[in-house]
Amino acid sequence: MYKRYGDKIQFFVVYIREAHPNSRIPQPSKLEQRVDIAKTMCQQLKLSLPTLIDGMDNKTGIAYGGFPDRLYLVGKDGRIVYKGARGPFGFKPNELEAAIQKELASK
8 A cells, every 4th residue: 555555645654562572572661672673673574664653651552542553544634534443353454445545535
């Protein structure tokens, strides 16, 4: 979708707290650690999407209910156009794409 619609809308990954911290990827206690883990994730997954990092207060993750993952589409006017269910079972890219197409058609 990023390649298909990236010239029409902005895409972001928002890295929030670790869903499954372990000995290999611990729950960061400092922002610098969270940044390092996010960079490693982007490199390992070969992500080309811009990545934003939630602060240690987890305000973004809390406000958007993003734990463990969730898809959102924010309209040009700032309203939430699409809010997917919580992942991983609610992670439905096809629904997001339909919302993107509808939003682009409404312009």
